[in-house]
Amino acid sequence: MEQNQILSISQLKKHYLMGEVTVEALRGVSFDVNAGEFVVILGPSGSGKTTMLNILGGMDQATSGTVNYRGEILSDFSEKALTEYRRNVVGFVFQFYNLLGNLTARENVELATEIISDHLSVDEVMEDVGLTDRADHFPAQMSGGEQQRVAIARAVCKNPDLLLCDEPTGALDFETGIQILKLLKKINVKYKKTVIIITHNASIAIIADRVLKMRSGEIVENIINEMPMDPERVTW
Amino acid sequence: MGVLNRRLIRMIMSSKGQNLAIAMVVALGLMLYVAMSSAITNLDDAVQKYFTITNAADIYVEIPAISGSEVNSLLSVSGVEAAQGRVVWDVNFLSDQKADENQKITLRVISIPEDAEDSKDGMIHSLYFQTKAQTLASDDEVFLIESFARARSIEVGDEIKIQYAGEDHALKVKGIVSSSEYIYLMQSEQSLLPDFSNFGILYVRESFAMRSIASNGQYNQVLLTVRDSFDGNHESVRKAVEKKLEHLGAQRVYLREDQVSSRMVQEEIRGNKQTMSIVPVIFLGIAAAIMFVMIGRFVRNDKVTIGVLKAMGYNNRKIMTHYSLYAVSIGITGAVLGVILGSLMSVYVTTLYATESFNVPILVFKFHAWMLFAALGLALVFSVTAGYMGARGVIQIDPAAAMRPEAPQSGKHIGLEHTRFWNFWVSFTEKMVIRNLMRHKLRILVLSIGIALTFMMIMIPIYLLSAFLDMFEFQYSVMQRMDYSVSLNGFMADRDLVRSLRDYDEIDYAEGRLEYPFEVENGYRKKATTVIGLSPDTKIIHFYELNTMVPMVFRPNSVFMTRGLADNLGLRVGDPFVMKPYLPDREDQVYKLTGIIRQDLGSNVYMPLGTLQRDFFGEDAVNGAYIQGGSDVKDVLTDARSVSSFMSNEDLQNAYLDFMQLTYISIGMIVVIGMFLGVAIVYNTVVLMINERTVEIASMRILGMRIGEVFSVISREIAVISGVGIVLGIPLASWALAGIGAYFTTDLYSFATKPQFIDYVYAGIITLVSIIISLALSYRKIIRANFVDALKNQVS
Ligand SMILES: Nc1ncnc2c1ncn2[C@@H]1O[C@H](COP(=O)(O)OP(=O)(O)OP(=O)(O)O)[C@@H](O)[C@H]1O
């Protein structure tokens, strides 16, 4: 594994047994991610994106193949080690935000800081996501975009190595979507985080360092983008 | 405070009512525990101390006559520390009050030993003075027991009159006293209940007793104490004393634990201690069960949240602790409430004991810190267990799976869909109800069990109430049909007695009776009891078979026994047993038990007059009579020379009803507590059901169903479940009642009453009322369920 590689995925397969039928959600996926890269995973619905991200985030187990994080094989991890991995390495942003309903925006973020010692400053992150004045609102009192920003702040605040986002703009309108992308890019640059985002929206690809195109559980293209563009330039 | 703890507080606050209801269940259980336990501990401590400071007797001897030197000879029995002879005799108290005109009021005269007038001099059962201790300076000065003095408003300095052997004596009350021998003041076991205004104790100088009462200067009772340092047990001393006195003939030697008052006190203490070890466990168990189910549901509903927490790196233990703390906070809140209320109540219960039932002047309220810790600890154990067990589901939640939006639960065909019945006769709502019920079999079971428990808890007091009433009815109207029961001063010829009684116009019917204390033995088991001899064709006492209530014929060779007694002696119908009379020069006799009868109050042996006369008392001898007649019979009996005392059935009934008043209050309390528990159980389950189905309810609402319609779906589900619950509750309650019957059956009471159909109906109605109350309470929850929120997004 090369020095600046953070993830190395090889021959990753995931099968779901549905009675008689086996659904092959991943059919042998291999790729590498360098530290500090901004990776976009593209693909149509059902192509296996979420499945893969869940495995990368230590939330799901592959049927076969390996995920190598800085020289360690995830599938060898015990449940305890996986918890530690999720705790210290990964920041996850869910497609449907998944905020805790009876915690305020700020408290949702603080949730992350409670289990991590070298977390980022909550205030600073809240400011980064532009929610300082919404900090005391409950999720139900916020718009979808605001909720997604809280979810990002919650993930970022942990100061993770890897920020994994499953369709962070999926439920949002264009303007808000752009804002979120800018935010993720800013975090990628400012805090030097490796960011992997999933989308089925091809136009987002222009902002990425690396674009992985998936179809039917396979990577069909692995493109290095020498000249990533500013999120402002994205059109839907 | 951590963020998760803040979330916890909001979770708790968002269903305050529900949580408070559970906390109250905990609180009630611990309140009863703390209140009763500390009152009982206070009573127990005080009684023990009272026995010590008043130098209570360890052994009692009742004997026709014993001389002073014979008493002293008992000191040579190994273990005996002190022996005191005394004269004890029941006399009539003469009242000048109009209300007492036809009343026979009994005072038991007890002599105070000449050489040991108080505890310092070594008096056994020395008297306790509320104020300064007194001594009797002359023969016409007496001490009067406090309960009697209080009931009759007699004060120090008052003059009272007693009558003995036709002679009146005027006596001056020198002091009002209490005695550790009469903590529970009852004339005898036969009287069943204390009657403070009609029975009291009078302490007189020995010289007075010897002169006016005792026969030829002899004692008729001896009190003994056993050396503390004595190695053997008291029973062996008792036996030795019995042996030593054998040559004096009939005697009854018994331990303090068999003395009426001590036994009543000890039984109260022991019974309550047992109850108190069960009560908190029942209440906490119910609360824990509710919390267990509730937290299980929480965890299932919070699947996404738990998924998020796990995805973030929280481990199972931390998340489980979070949910467990929910239960723990409820438990602690309940415990604190319960401990505070219980401590307040224990003051009241202790005073109640001290003033109403038992006369233990040194009984004071004491606070027992250990009990509070025990209560808190108990609540903690139960809620931690409920919490962790309920939160077990956390372990199974897989973060990746939790995050995936959940598809609606799959419905199942129930195999009726294509029938005409289903399509024509079942409405849309009913179809929903039926499908829901089929889908959640476990939920139905859990809820039904909750309702069955409620039913049981409501059934218990209803049964107790009807059992007490039935006992009363059975004892005083079915079994005993006399209006008066008369005891004579001595023995008389049956024929003469009946003839003389029937001469009175006021008396409609009379029959002679024998009533005498015996020791009944079966092997090593023995029991002192009153044997009653009846004419074989008695019109007064009617016997019924214990279980079947079939009338039993009393034959010239019948020997009947009450259930408690037969159980105690381990006797079954057909078994032989020994009867030992407390009479001089009479042989023990062996009889065969021919029947076990139902008798709810008191325990006795019943035999034909002929048998007793032949074996013990001589031809035609009786010492009492049963009489039927109106209220003017009292005049006759009060004036009759040979009558030592009489009891009117009506007075007994009134005393019983008076005594029942207290019981009604406690039974009423149990009904309320039962309903409360029922409401807590049903309300919590309904709320859980609603919470779990917010999305479903929201969908129904969005489809255009009105709140009322949604509510009717839920209430019909509950109705079905209630039906199942009550059906389950009937055998459960019957089983519990059988247990209670056995538990409360003692020498003095026995519960033979079977629960009646109507009792079940009442319990069912009250259970339904609590279910309706719970539904009404939860209606608010449905109205407030915001369906937009529920469907907006996956905020959990
Ligand atoms: N728990 C499961 N059981 C069975 N099949 C599953 C399960 N989870 C995912 N799949 C299948 O695996 C395939 C990949 O699913 P995945 O969620 O990874 O797709 P995706 O690329 O994220 O799609 P989308 O863009 O719609 O979110 C799909 O065909 C899906 O039906």
Ligand SMILES: [Mg+2]
């Ligand atoms: Mg997906």
